[in-house]
Amino acid sequence: MKSLLIKMNVNGVDREVLVDPDDRLLDVLRDELNLKSVKEGCGTGDCGICTVLMDGKPVLSCIIPAFQANNHKIVTLEGLNSDPTMQKIQQSFRKYQAAQCGFCTPAMEVVGWHLLNTEKKVDKNRIKEAISGVLCRCTGYYDIVDAVYEVAQQ
Amino acid sequence: MEQAVFNLSQIEVFQPASLKEALKILNDNRDAEIIANATDLWPRIMNGEVKPKKLVDISGLRSELSYVKREKGVIRIGALTTISELSEHQFVSEKRYRAFNDAIKLFGSPQIRNRATVGGNICAASSSEDLIPVFLAYDAKVKLASVDGERIVSLDKFVVGKRELSKRHNEMMTEVFFEEPDDGYSSVFYKIGRRNTLIINLVNLAVVGKVQDKRVVDIRIAANRVKGKIPERARKTEEFLKGRTLDEETIADAQRVFGEELSLSDDFRASAEYRKQVLKVLLKRGLNVLGV
Numbered sequence: 001m002k003s004l005l006i007k008m009n010v011n012g013v014d015r016e017v018l019v020d021p022d023d024r025l026l027d028v029l030r031d032e033l034n035l036k037s038v039k040e041g042c043g044t045g046d047c048g049i050c051t052v053l054m055d056g057k058p059v060l061s062c063i064i065p066a067f068q069a070n071n072h073k074i075v076t077l078e079g080l081n082s083d084p085t086m087q088k089i090q091q092s093f094r095k096y097q098a099a100q101c102g103f104c105t106p107a108m109e110v111v112g113w114h115l116l117n118t119e120k121k122v123d124k125n126r127i128k129e130a131i132s133g134v135l136c137r138c139t140g141y142y143d144i145v146d147a148v149y150e151v152a153q154q
Numbered sequence: 155m156e157q158a159v160f161n162l163s164q165i166e167v168f169q170p171a172s173l174k175e176a177l178k179i180l181n182d183n184r185d186a187e188i189i190a191n192a193t194d195l196w197p198r199i200m201n202g203e204v205k206p207k208k209l210v211d212i213s214g215l216r217s218e219l220s221y222v223k224r225e226k227g228v229i230r231i232g233a234l235t236t237i238s239e240l241s242e243h244q245f246v247s248e249k250r251y252r253a254f255n256d257a258i259k260l261f262g263s264p265q266i267r268n269r270a271t272v273g274g275n276i277c278a279a280s281s282s283e284d285l286i287p288v289f290l291a292y293d294a295k296v297k298l299a300s301v302d303g304e305r306i307v308s309l310d311k312f313v314v315g316k317r318e319l320s321k322r323h324n325e326m327m328t329e330v331f332f333e334e335p336d337d338g339y340s341s342v343f344y345k346i347g348r349r350n351t352l353i354i355n356l357v358n359l360a361v362v363g364k365v366q367d368k369r370v371v372d373i374r375i376a377a378n379r380v381k382g383k384i385p386e387r388a389r390k391t392e393e394f395l396k397g398r399t400l401d402e403e404t405i406a407d408a409q410r411v412f413g414e415e416l417s418l419s420d421d422f423r424a425s426a427e428y429r430k431q432v433l434k435v436l437l438k439r440g441l442n443v444l445g446v
Binding site: 003004020021022024043044045046048051054057058059060063064065067068070071111129130132133 | 162163164165166167169189191192193196197199200201209211213214238262263264265266268269350351352
């Protein structure tokens with residue numbers, strides 16, 4: 001029996017979900033709310049693939065107990081799909097072929113979007129810092145940096 | 155088939171709405187563990203290293219425990235202040251606090267910095283926590299609160315072993331604070347690991363000091379390991395350096411004294427010999443920064 005009731009705003013919608021003490025925010029987003037852009041990589045807070053925005057800041061949903069999301073605002077890539085900046089980022093990812101297997105792509109796009117939405121002047125080093133917490137094992141990162149940089153210059 | 159000896163879903167979770175309520179719960183539940191923003195503790199619960207029966211979730215106490223205050227020559231940092239919030243405070247950009255700036259930049263990843271807390275890093279109490287040597291080098295003290303009131307303990311008496319804190323079961327660390335060194339002080343922090351993000355340090359070193367006309371007026375040196383496996387001050391090396399003229403010969407002698415003071419052990423990350431060699435090099439670099 002799930003024992004804890006949590007209330008959170010996910011992608012603009014207020015939700016109430018029953019969770020177990022050992023459920024992670026990641027589990028609730030994927031399994032209860034069907035938000036499959038959020039992926040599990042390492043499960044230990046190292047790879048960054050499970051990144052979501054919590055109260056506007058990138059965090060790792062695999063090491064956040066679901067009960068700690070109570071009364072917080074969560075945004076996943078699904079919640080940003082119609083945002084103009086995110087659409088530009090996604091077009092740019094296609095142009096630069098910044099996705100290969102695609103597993104890290106949602107997390108890369110979310111941290112890229114967060115950077116462009118919080119800072120006015122963004123150079124390539126700043127982009128590298130912003131994506132440094134997300135591992136990609138295919139692209140070698142350059143295409144991802146270029147894709148975000150092109151949007152930063154617009 | 156393995157018998158499930160511990161069922162995570164049976165953990166009892168308390169979510170107090172105030173510090174006062176949290177302290178009451180801690181007092182009434184001897185077997186309760188404090189969980190802040192969970193970046194260190196949660197993975198250790200998930201892999202079975204820590205098996206709490208009860209958790210007191212203090213992440214909701216941010217209005218009381220997240221702050222950086224600078225008043226009357228003292229810097230006070232609330233236990234729930236995140237590393238990102240610490241990085242945004244103006245004091246870390248000053249020369250005398252460069253060690254903080256250096257440590258923050260190398261702390262985990264951006265996502266981790268948005269969650270990990272200053273109090274959590276201290277209370278995690280292992281040699282891989284970078285803020286402990288930094289705070290040690292500023293002679294920091296911690297404030298412990300309980301239903302019985304508050305008491306102050308110096309940080310080197312608080313972190314006493316690997317994952318070991320000297321505190322009563324009903325106490326919670328609520329603040330870390332230190333007297334501001336005057337602006338003639340300089341500081342630096344180094345961390346050596348295998349990559350630039352999400353490093354688990356092999357060694358780290360914080361140096362805070364004041365050098366006037368090449369003479370060492372004051373110096374404090376702290377590393378993640380000096381003796382054994384806990385962060386500590388290198389007091390013999392400090393004593394050696396105090397009052398001396400900081401030239402090449404003194405630095406070489408200080409490296410030798412430091413090497414003799416270090417009593418390190420091997421582990422799977424690095425050998426004691428390697429750690430000692432690197433720490434001596436970092437000391438030299440740090441002293442050169444102070445001497446400029």
